[in-house]
Amino acid sequence: MHDWLNNLPKAELHLHLEGSLEPELMFRLAERNKIALPWNDVEALRSAYNFGNLQEFLDLYYAGADVLRTEQDFYDLTWAYLQKCEEQNVVHTEPFFDPQTHTDRGVPFEAALNGISAALADGRELLGISSGLILSFLRHLPEEEAFRTLEQALPYRNAFFAVGLDSSEVGHPPSKFQRVFDKARAEGFLTVAHAGEEGPPEYIWQALDLLKVSRIDHGVRAAEDPKLIARLIEEQIPLTVCPLSNTKLKVFDDMRQHNILELLEQGVKVTVNSDDPAYFGGYVTENFVALHESLGMTEEQARRLAQNSLDARLAY
Ligand SMILES: Nc1ncnc2[nH]cnc12
Numbered sequence: 173m174h175d176w177l178n179n180l181p182k183a184e185l186h187l188h189l190e191g192s193l194e195p196e197l198m199f200r201l202a203e204r205n206k207i208a209l210p211w212n213d214v215e216a217l218r219s220a221y222n223f224g225n226l227q228e229f230l231d232l233y234y235a236g237a238d239v240l241r242t243e244q245d246f247y248d249l250t251w252a253y254l255q256k257c258e259e260q261n262v263v264h265t266e267p268f269f270d271p272q273t274h275t276d277r278g279v280p281f282e283a284a285l286n287g288i289s290a291a292l293a294d295g296r297e298l299l300g301i302s303s304g305l306i307l308s309f310l311r312h313l314p315e316e317e318a319f320r321t322l323e324q325a326l327p328y329r330n331a332f333f334a335v336g337l338d339s340s341e342v343g344h345p346p347s348k349f350q351r352v353f354d355k356a357r358a359e360g361f362l363t364v365a366h367a368g369e370e371g372p373p374e375y376i377w378q379a380l381d382l383l384k385v386s387r388i389d390h391g392v393r394a395a396e397d398p399k400l401i402a403r404l405i406e407e408q409i410p411l412t413v414c415p416l417s418n419t420k421l422k423v424f425d426d427m428r429q430h431n432i433l434e435l436l437e438q439g440v441k442v443t444v445n446s447d448d449p450a451y452f453g454g455y456v457t458e459n460f461v462a463l464h465e466s467l468g469m470t471e472e473q474a475r476r477l478a479q480n481s482l483d484a485r486l487a488y
């Protein structure tokens with residue numbers, strides 16, 4: 173029905189691999205690893221996907237990620253996502269993974285990274301999808317633990333090209349991670365950060381000025397600060413916006429209130445992404461469809477958004 177949106181060549185720049193864990197795969201991995209899940213079946217799990225805010229979602233997301241134990245699990249997770257990319261004409265992707273979500277449960281860092289890297293390599297070779305991995309720190313944990321994660325990752329420096337910052341935003345400003353981001357940049361990595369999803373515009377200023385990010389993940393609350401909007405336009409700093417995520421997590425009560433098209437028309441370099449598609453009701457195409465159906469996004473606007481995503485790539 174919306175083939176024209178599915179067929180647009182596009183890049184995905186804001187996708188948590190752990191958030192692409194579909195309920196069916198979660199149950200299959202639970203069985204394979206002999207783990208008891210707190211839900212009876214896929215339907216019971218899906219019916220728990222009702223979130224009042226970011227933290228309610230994160231609690232379930234970290235519980236679900238517990239089924240990921242072996243290198244093969246991480247391969248299967250990443251491969252399933254890449255097959256979706258192929259279906260939806262996502263020709264390039266820059267996914268996040270959160271090592272601490274796994275190492276804190278006793279899963280070896282190498283199991284996660286090797287499984288993901290092998291699937292991304294197969295995606296390049298067998299599906300023609302280019303990619304670059306972003307190693308993301310959990311901001312609700314101390315900076316010291318982010319330093320340990322970076323040290324653990326340095327022997328595998330060719331497996332990722334940037335570091336990011338995610339998890340519970342409010343109360344955990346970018347300034348908390350200034351030193352570890354300095355270290356990551358000194359080691360040659362680019363930087364991105366979630367900012368202005370639930371947190372105030374001040375967190376976006378900090379991500380730009382203290383963490384020296386190349387893109388802002390989410391950033392929709394920039395709209396509250398005209399000086400910040402002027403800077404984002406002037407410097408053409410991309411925002412990786414996630415419309416279905418923002419409505420599921422009540423950043424906006426309704427898709428008809430979403431500001432992505434206003435930002436686009438003001439000249440902000442906004443892009444469309446799925447964030448955690450297994451939890452929020454769809455992948456990139458479904459996000460484009462929602463913008464068309466709820467906000468009247470035109471074909472010309474869709475083309476500009478897709479082109480922005482290709483222009484905002486950082487990995488080659
Ligand atoms: N939308 C989001 N915001 C912050 N951290 C996340 N981790 C996974 N999804 C996230």
Ligand SMILES: [Zn+2]
Binds near residue numbers: 188447
């Ligand atoms: Zn995110």
